[in-house]
Amino acid sequence: MAEPGSTEPTTILRAANIEAGYGRVQVLWGAGLQVQDNQSVVLLGANGAGKTTLLKVIVGLLPAWRGAVHLGPNEVTTWRTDRRVRRGMAYMSEIGVFPGLSIEENLRVGGQFIERSTLRHRIEEVYADFPDLAQRRGALAGSLSGGQRKMLGIAKALASSPRLLVMDEPSAGLSPLFVGQVIEVLSRFRAAGLAMLIAEQNVAFLDLADRVFTLDGGRIRFDGSVAELQADDGLHRTYFGLA
Structure with a gap:
């Protein structure tokens, strides 16, 4: 419970125990994450990790086989995408x-x-x-x-x-110069308090992150700060190389 006079952060998005896939092929295995109001979250993972699938479940473009998605106080797991947009969610595909x-x-x-x-x-x-x-x-x-x-x-x-901007690999197809420009633009909106969920494989976007989740094989493997991610030797080698 919060101390008198303190303000607990409001969770704007919570996806829990998500299982989903295409046809008979399961891609997500109990994946979940959350985004608080005014928070920037990066979902980091390689190609094929399941990032796009998880985002599609979150925005309503793909049904969840199991699990739940909450937008603010509302469970929106079965809501159509347009209804989620009306409640403050926006989605940018690749x-x-x-x-x-x-x-x-x-x-x-x-x-x-x-x-x-x-x-x-x-x-x-x-x-x-x-x-x-x-x-x-x-x-x-x-x-x-x-x-x-x-x-x-x-x-x-x-x-x-929107209250929450969900983005799927904004770096896709861009040179390092343009990646830097995109990060610079997003940093302005982050400073203005826009909540963001950014799925990426480019670690440069960690400059925007208040919190990081890593996705591998359809499962969340890490949840924490950028500093904690960098301090983990195994994760550091995976995402930042040996240097």
């Missing part, structure tokens, strides 16, 4: 954008559940955060560079004014 739509149209898709009377204002706020996109708002997303597409993907997710 692709992140619709290439055949313009920048402006992508942002409108991202904010489709906002009241029309406020959507225009929200889009202008997003453009203020991403001025390079504002200058090309009529351009097709497919005409943008890889780094610009990632920025649009982030902007599209933020158009809904």
